[in-house]
Amino acid sequence: MKNKYKLHEFLDVDRLQTLQDNFSQSMMIALVVVDQDGIPVTQASGFSDFCARSRMNATLARHCYDSDSAGGRAAMLAGEPVVYRCYCGFVEFAVPIMINGHYLGAFISGQVKVEAEKEQTIPYILDNNHLWQENPWLINLHENTPRMPYDRFESTAYTLLHVASYLVEQAHANNIQRELRQKEQELTGELRKRVEIERSLHEAEFKALSYQINPTFCLTC
Template structure:
């Protein structure tokens, strides 16, 4: 709970009002509850006609407020109800409302004449003021003010004190319990989120491992190397082999890294595209419009490669010729904006959110690639960095993918 508690935050004012109205009617005394600053929290219950008439005068109303304020201060200092006589000679009491040592307000009550005034002396809280005696109407109203025995008034004071304390303590305990419950739920959600991230990272590692042993990919690479070895003096073969080696080195060394430089991620993608270009020939062309100034930007490991690999599998390979992939980068002063575009036939727009959510089905297998990338981008950078995908779903219409990376990144998104 916060150190600064407010009475109206702990318990419903409507509930306080009902308790106050019923208690006032049962005992026959006036009541009102005020906060720690003396401002009313509830509406007055059972105020005497005399007191209502006195308070029509601004000066006399201020005197009443001063009495109430002083009575509340005394009660707060004592930690129990304080019974006193107001400036007009009527008897009131103030009962403090305290929770965990913090003063939240007070119950102000009374406006009665004591039936046994001579036997039980009650001190004035402020000097007496008999101005009302000069007004016949006020004298008559004062004579009609309720008479209460001192012991009954004292019992009412302590009963209201204990009742209000109990209600507020219960409300405080409930609020603490709810806050603890909410904190537990938050911690559970955080734990679930971290477990989800760990799962996604494991999937990324497994995906990286699959690139090391993927038979289809290795078969294509080795066949291409073999053909080039027969046809050439091995210069191009050597270039391709180096590209392949660099790819494997990146996968092997970085597969357990969560965050890498964008330069290393893009270099890995370029090696992959160079190999695919040799394998596919004129069926594939690609351009990388990425300024070297973005090289040190941090990005999650293996978030660009799966998108480019999707372009190869679903956009370029089905084409007989003239397939292309374009990778561009720009910034808006806050983020680097990376866009990957192909000229394939695209995917149905209604399938995009399904694929990103990780529930898209491909021949009995659930697609997790886009979901993995989207989830990791959100985890590291926040929900504003979600993956964006658009497609026209038409021949040659292509698919457009956008990712954003903060230009400055010091750690995990909180």
């Protein structure tokens, strides 16, 4: 069944971009928003050097997009943030953007490492591969990617979930109010037309009645 709701109907992309940029900078994580099909609707913020460079390679970029799409779908099914590892082993999360059970898109974030022991317990969203290790420069960038405490990383995901839910619910309420005002205006217009029609009918009936009472007067007036 096709989703009747679209992300752009609820969230202004420019404002979403500003929120994303500020959040990425303050939390020092990569962040991008994708729609229900996994297609980015914002410009990426805070991408790591490794990910920015690897996405210049068409083959590696395809793995990145597939991971983003799979993460978004997993978050949609879970109805809450999902933490996973992408194909190259970085820890990421997907936060669903939903309204009334309908999936609009997701915040995809991460590109970090966490505590090594914890990292090993986090599943890959797709099969991992080592294509990136064919490039010595990428190996160096991967090794120098900073680590983040897992607890902080996870709490960031839930903070985003609450922010996204609030923004979408507010936008949905505003949309409903706008639709109600429009329907009210349409109803007022219809009532006005009905009043005009009824008045015209009354005037016609009055003239017809006047003619029946005094036809001579009506013919000579």
